[in-house]
Amino acid sequence: xxxxxxxxxxxxxxxxxxxxxxxxxxxxxxxxxxxxxxxxxxxxxxxxxxxxxxxxxxxxxxxxxxxxxxxxxxxxxxxxxxxxxxxxxxxxxxxxxxxxxxxxxxxxxxxxxxxxxxxxxxx
Amino acid sequence: xxxxxxxxxxxxxxxxxxxxxxxxxxxxxxxxxxxxxxxxxxxxxxxxxxxxxxxxxxxxxxxxxxxxxxxxxxxxxxxxxxxxxxxxxxxxxxxxxxxxxxxxxxxxxxxxxxxxxxxxxxxxxxxxxxxxxxxxxxxxxxxxxxxxxxxxxxxxxxxxxxxxxxxxxxxxxxxxxxxxxxxxxxxxxxxxxxxxxxxxxxxxxxxxxxxxxxxxxxxxxxxxxxxxxxxxxxxxxxxxxxxxxxxxxxxxxxxxxxxxxxxxxxxxxxxxxxxxxxxxxxxxxxxxxxxxxxxxxxxxxxxxxxxxxxxxxxxxxxxxxxxxxxxxxxxxxxxxxxxxxxxxxxxxxxxxxxxxxxxxxxxxxxxxxxxxxxxxxxxxxxxxxxxxxxxxxxxxxxxxxxxxxxxxxxxxxxxxxxxxxxxxxxxxxxxxxxxxxxxxxxxxxxxxxxxxxxxxxxxxxxxxxxxxxxxxxxxxxxxxxxxxxxxxxxxxxxxxxxxxxxxxxxxxxxxxxxxxxxxxxx
Numbered sequence: 195x196x197x198x199x200x201x202x203x204x205x206x207x208x209x210x211x212x213x214x215x216x217x218x219x220x221x222x223x224x225x226x227x228x229x230x231x232x233x234x235x236x237x238x239x240x241x242x243x244x245x246x247x248x249x250x251x252x253x254x255x256x257x258x259x260x261x262x263x264x265x266x267x268x269x270x271x272x273x274x275x276x277x278x279x280x281x282x283x284x285x286x287x288x289x290x291x292x293x294x295x296x297x298x299x300x301x302x303x304x305x306x307x308x309x310x311x312x313x314x315x316x317x
Numbered sequence: 318x319x320x321x322x323x324x325x326x327x328x329x330x331x332x333x334x335x336x337x338x339x340x341x342x343x344x345x346x347x348x349x350x351x352x353x354x355x356x357x358x359x360x361x362x363x364x365x366x367x368x369x370x371x372x373x374x375x376x377x378x379x380x381x382x383x384x385x386x387x388x389x390x391x392x393x394x395x396x397x398x399x400x401x402x403x404x405x406x407x408x409x410x411x412x413x414x415x416x417x418x419x420x421x422x423x424x425x426x427x428x429x430x431x432x433x434x435x436x437x438x439x440x441x442x443x444x445x446x447x448x449x450x451x452x453x454x455x456x457x458x459x460x461x462x463x464x465x466x467x468x469x470x471x472x473x474x475x476x477x478x479x480x481x482x483x484x485x486x487x488x489x490x491x492x493x494x495x496x497x498x499x500x501x502x503x504x505x506x507x508x509x510x511x512x513x514x515x516x517x518x519x520x521x522x523x524x525x526x527x528x529x530x531x532x533x534x535x536x537x538x539x540x541x542x543x544x545x546x547x548x549x550x551x552x553x554x555x556x557x558x559x560x561x562x563x564x565x566x567x568x569x570x571x572x573x574x575x576x577x578x579x580x581x582x583x584x585x586x587x588x589x590x591x592x593x594x595x596x597x598x599x600x601x602x603x604x605x606x607x608x609x610x611x612x613x614x615x616x617x618x619x620x621x622x623x624x625x626x627x628x629x630x631x632x633x634x635x636x637x638x639x640x641x642x643x644x645x646x647x648x649x650x651x652x653x654x655x656x657x658x659x660x661x662x663x664x665x666x667x668x669x670x671x672x673x674x675x676x677x678x679x680x681x682x683x684x685x686x687x688x689x690x691x692x693x694x695x696x697x698x699x700x701x702x703x704x705x706x707x708x709x710x711x712x713x714x715x716x717x718x719x720x721x722x723x724x725x726x727x728x729x730x731x732x733x734x735x736x737x738x739x740x741x742x743x744x745x746x747x748x749x750x751x752x753x754x755x756x757x758x759x760x761x762x763x764x765x766x767x768x769x770x771x772x773x774x775x776x777x778x779x780x781x782x783x784x785x786x787x788x789x790x791x792x793x794x795x796x797x798x799x800x801x802x803x804x805x806x807x808x809x810x811x812x813x814x815x816x817x818x819x820x821x822x823x824x825x826x827x828x829x830x831x832x833x834x835x836x837x838x839x
Contacts, residue, residue: 229818
């Protein structure tokens with residue numbers, strides 16, 4: 195399983211052609227306490243860098259973009275019921291959706307952990 | 318005893334040493350504690366003495382309520398005191414400087430109120446015969462004339478009831494125009510990342526697809542990004558742009574932007590929320606816009622923010638004017654008349670609201686325009702910009718301006734100066750409450766980290782601006798010194814720091830009576 199990062203602060207862990215997507219710990223910390231999450235239904239097609247989900251904190255509402263194109267196979271209803279999970283474990287239990295990737299070649303444009311950490315340090 | 322510069326005690330209590338902080342009544346001094354209507358009233362009581370209804374024949378087909386509605390009854394003094402007590406807990410523009418950025422919280426002149434209360438305006442009813450309300454119709458016509466003159470636009474829709482309603486009016490006009498052109502497939506609307514949230518929301522509501530344009534490092538639209546979004550322009554419906562924008566900066570390239578959009582076959586919607594900064598100085602019609610709403614409740618000083626309704630007349634270019642909503646006023650041999658029905662205006666996209674718009678705001682806005690005159694309105698914009706730049710200049714040494722250079726009507730700071738202090742934007746805002754001010758707009762616009770947006774408006778004196786700057790400067794100094802008390806501010810307000818996270822995650826929206834066992838135990 196390999197994890198990739200976007201410059202919009204999403205992460206995607208890929209196994210075969212299935213990817214699990216969420217927002218990074220850096221993003222969750224910057225957002226502050228998350229109070230609302232809106233997720234796409236299973237079956238929806240998403241386009242790389244297109245709108246995928248909405249996350250709202252006490253500070254702001256933000257769009258969450260799809261790191262790659264694909265079909266949503268599962269949405270994490272646990273974070274809809276309890277948005278605090280996004281802050282508690284953003285890169286684990288606080289995942290947003292699972293995607294069936296339509297083009298794994300799109301992953302090559304994303305960052306690895308080291309590159310992302312460097313990117314965040316420069317923010 | 319702590320004294321301020323004029324020798325008055327700065328503490329609410331002039332006595333030093335031990336003083337009581339709790340009271341039996343819950344009220345503190347003359348500030349009354351106040352419960353909910355349900356806690357004060359009772360279902361056993363009523364404030365009015367009505368005779369029992371006669372006849373009692375059920376005309377509702379058997380669906381008449383038989384159980385109690387459980388609404389609390391209050392006597393007139395109880396109801397009166399309830400609302401007066403609540404009003405005393407409220408912060409209002411009539412109480413002090415209200416620095417909410419993007420909201421233009423200016424003083425509402427009393428002259429406006431006097432005119433709006435004249436019986437000929439205050440007592441008219443929208444269902445009166447039109448022949449009996451010619452004066453009111455003339456007010457609408459005259460206000461429309463001045464709004465068109467100030468914007469150099471050929472048409473105005475007067476019925477939209479707020480800023481976002483005006484946006485809806487403009488975007489529905491654009492949609493109607495595209496349909497009339499036989500190009501309903503033009504669906505893409507460009508919106509800068511710094512836009513008011515209502516812009517993309519309005520476009521989406523009208524069925525458009527939002528395409529974001531990036532901001533350049535100077536806080537304005539990135540022209541190169543805009544050009545790249547227009548390369549394939551066959552699906553372009555238009556652009557929604559605020560000028561001055563939400564960073565408080567004038568979009569210098571606005572004429573070029575208008576040309577690019579028109580060349581791409583789209584329309585230019587300008588969000589007029591910040592018109593106060595340019596009224597009397599810049600006519601949006603000269604910049605190439607096709608539609609713009611005007612917030613009468615901002616630029617033209619009608620009360621808002623809990624003090625009154627909004628009103629958002631929307632000026633339209635010749636290209637969009639045929640699609641304007643009904644009703645609108647026409648001159649006839651019998652005087653002024655409303656065109657009320659779609660059948661009388663087949664090109665109109667339809668009706669946006671019942672009746673004719675916010676009449677009470679029309680009288681106030683027209684009073685404001687006529688009492689200021691052209692020179693007065695120009696000075697409004699000049700002083701609004703001057704005041705904001707005064708705040709920017711005074712706080713620049715202590716806080717971090719989001720962008721270089723002068724601002725327009727609002728000063729924008731980032732949380733850069735708070736780096737490594739542990740203090741955040743929200744703590745600064747809460748600190749301002751202790752100093753007796755409503756906080757500034759915070760965390761907006763989203764393009765600036767930890768944004769603090771301050772709009773003083775032109776109606777504040779230099780002395781008041783200095784008082785505000787002194788207060789904010791002291792908070793900024795405490796923040797840089799990592800004063801831990803800021804993290805739990807406010808300390809002097811009637812309620813301490815509220816748990817906004819818990820309020821959002823598990824809101825309690827319904828009052829439920831205390832369990833009777835508790836009462837019995839007392």
